[in-house]
Amino acid sequence: MRTLTTLAAALLLSATAARADGPGAEEPAATPAQPATEATPDAPAAPATGGMLRRPGRDQQPAAQPVAGPDPRSPAQEPPKMSPGLRQVDLDKTGFRPDPDYSSQRYDAAAQHDVYGAKRAVRSVRPLLELGYPLYAGGEFGTGHNLLGAKNLVRPQFLVYGDWRTAVAWNDIDVPDVNGDTARGLFATRLNLDLDLKLTATERIHVLMRPLDKNGKFTRYQFEGVAADGEPEREAELNGRAVTAFFEGDLGQMAQGFSGHYNGVDLPVAAGVIPLLFQNGIWLDDAFTGLAFTIPARNSPALDISNMDFTFFAAFDKVSSPVLRGSVHEDHRADLYGTAWFIEMLRGYIEADYGYLDDHAPPGADDLGYHSASLAFTRRYGGWLSNSVRVLGAFGQSAPATGDRTANGVALLLENSLITSLPSTLVPYFNLFFSNGTPQSLARDPGAGGFLKNTGLNFETDGLTGFPKLDDSGADAYGGAVGIEYLFGLDQQLVFEIAGLQHTDGPLEDSQDYAAGLRWQLPFLRQWIVRADAMAGRSGSGSTAARDLAGVRMELRVKF
């Protein structure tokens, strides 16, 4: 108590001294717009004079006055410029519509008590393995090591985490097996293991392993139908290779550590087998051997740009594209160069991307290289519509010796969702596309599907059981998907969608695809998710006659 009394007295002295020393030896002066002693309904006006508050009774001891510092009056600014003939006058704030009225609200002590006293522990699922300092846990983490310099401290943390998905599905794509059956029933499983080694605050090494699938085939047991092409009905597709393995860091921070001097550079870089994803995977969704760097967080007062990032990348191996699929040395024949710009302006954001796939075609093979570019703008309108407009184009491909160019066309994608009275959890959407020719993403992993993957559920397979989907290539067609998603209390999901497309040219001219799909997901027991999907439709795409499509599946997924 003695300490407190001493401190209180000192504070009073300090506050008094500050006032006496300050620009005005009195209370902070009121600005014309907002008097210092302005009363509010719940905050009584402060006395106009300084010093202690005076209260009845004995409590007139020196009090802590936790204020000090410079004169808080705003310096005079030039009056606002305005149109000729107008003049500045006194402001009466009652001319605005009123703020909320709390005159009938009563203080709820119990509720306020619960703010601090009713917090709950949330037992979290830890990563499979944690070495070094634990992820988002309490305790001392230490300062780290000076291996890379005092300005870029090394404090290692190694985590293993991921998820494991196992599904049972009955898929029917209307292609009979040797027994004439068109349905396939199977179990399939997929394990995603993320290995993350954090070195410094900005540097890390990340590896993704998928030990139970290889070359697009998953560890499985087929219990209905006969597998095609002589594939076994049960197979463990074990795989020890990394799917991605990259270093991510900041050259500015690293240089700072090595040089011992601060610099003005933030330059994120990534190198290795890097997965890159731009425009929600529409323009680029691939992991390749290469490198990337970004000039981040620039702005432009002249163009009123709040923020913009410029990424540049190059790839030298493992470049995937639908154009290369099935070709000789498919995985190793192309390089890639590109840039992706992200610009926040006009109450939305622009994505502008360009890249070139440089095909080192083997002798005698067609040069399949092409340019790919995309431009998109995303924004909300009028409190009812969320929208993205994207244009994706491929051009510059040499004419092949036979057949048509495979990367030569343009697509317009209009992505829309309605803003409902439950804007976070009830989301009707309608996504449309129109394409001419064969527009192509710059690069696409085979597992990433076509660039229509983000148009609708029915354009996407499940990445596990070969669940049926509509033609997602987006070549010479128009169509779209209309659906509605409900997320309950952010703890469950139900989605229903119908989708279709009409081919307008090329080998599939006049053919149609259409389907209806349903998805339901429910988490349980902290780390488990059960998901069910169903779809039924008809596909005119492909080399055979129109086929009926149907699928139903249920998946268990555990996250760790």
Added chain:
Amino acid sequence: MQMKLAGQLGRALMLLGCLCWGGATAAAEADPHADLFKASPFPSAVQCGQCHPRVFSEWAVSNHAYASISPMFHKFEQRINDLTQGTIGTFCVRCHQQVGTQMNEAREAPLWARSPVAREGITCVTCHRVKAEFGKVNGERHVEPGDITAPVYNTGRGHDLPEVLANPDDYGLRSAGNPDGKVGHSAVIKFEQLGKSEFCVSCHQVAVNLGIKLEVVWDQYRGSPASSHGTQCQDCHMGKVPGRADGFETGPIAVINGRPVGDGTARHSNHMFFGPGYPIAHPGLFPFNPKSLNWSIEDWLAFDYRAGWGDAAWEDAFTGLTEPGSLPAAWQTREARERARVVVDQNLRALDYKRLSRKQVMENGSRIDGPFLSRDPRVGESLGVRYRITNTDDGHNLPSGSLGAQPEIWFNVALVDPDGHNVWESGYVDKAGDMADLHSTEVRTGRLEHDDQLFNLQTKFLTTNIKGTDREMYLPVNFDGDQLPFLRPAGVPTTVINHPPTVRMEGRSIPPLGWRDASYRVPGSAITKPGKYKLLARLRSRAEPIYFMRFVEATPDMEQSINQWMLDIHPYAAELEVK
């Protein structure tokens, strides 16, 4: 084959594990002396304030002192832990309650069950006991333990300290002959980073797994003229003038038992840390007033300051009407209530003072020009009205990138006719206080018209729909892929792709030294008679949107406070003649 692969994987894991060997102490390790060590590993600001009263008084009203008290922080922190299955863990408390978290206090521990130093939020030792140059560590720093006598770190070397230590009797320090004298730090060690923007990065540029940026002030600063010129965060936020790099005040570095230390010319860095943020805690709890420690936190929360407890008028009316026993135990006597009221009123005065500094920092960083009319105004004819909002701050955007998508700055303009009636307005709020956009409950239910011309600088969090475009979301957490989001390090290099997949932040702020026009079309139907009209204008600054507060289950009292302390920036009116 399988064995070979497993062996390779095992070796890889071992190698990575070895790289981690020698890392920081794992929190989970049990230290048999932990309880003893926790007894007093860090001094409280109250102890530091004995010799640094000016700094204490500034800090006591600052947002740093508020970090642990903030009811919004606690509500948000709990909600996001619930929604992420606890995988966000101590991410929030690492900054807000850094010392307590380092002491392994449970993140959910009630405020009153925490150590006093943890309740002080970003307290003295959080900065002055740091000796390592941390970067973007998201608050995961190391604060050097030690009692009040342990060395502290500062921008200078404390060249007056030897003189103080050499003359303990002159300053009333503890000595053999004065066992009750004051005790202070034994040394001051120069720590260069403390005076640089780089020091602020560890908490003011933070990203949570999957690499989701929540604070981007550093990003904005690095792209600003201020950064190019070498202006530091401290120059504007701890200097002589809030929001301007106009130098620093001077004064004694300490005052020990009434005796100033040094010649009074030492640089004084203002520890109010000027900014627009403001507290909405119970005014008995914040600002940090040592007199408030006479009561427990729980007692304070039971004190109905809004009803007027302790005010003479309320007390006079109360006497004889109600049994005192109906009040909480701590507040059954008039004397106790009146004593508490003194603290509350002092704190409210301090908040009024803080409001002025908030106003100053915002007005020093912005400017409004206008109205500029499209034509001479005439009855029945629509009128174009334009204002120009300029960010005069050269250090970061307006608003800055602090607190992600929470802080709001919007423009409110109204036309008042010759009879004093409001005939047109943009930037109005609904009954809860939200702007009339998609987040307004009244707009969504059709009870209030959407404000089509709203000028709003608030940053937005966006998440990608299950398919298609993005939508605005309260949190930077995507629930469309699955409803069990785990916040783990991203599987993609997020720093080179702007944002993690399916989650992003959309800035609408004005870049440093930039401007943006707020343009409106006033319909002719609003201008029905000739005469003198007034266009009222103000920028409004609020720390939290009401819709977001409701999402995190904030209390009605918190809503009331957030609106009550909202700031009007550059409010003024212009008169125009309508013919």
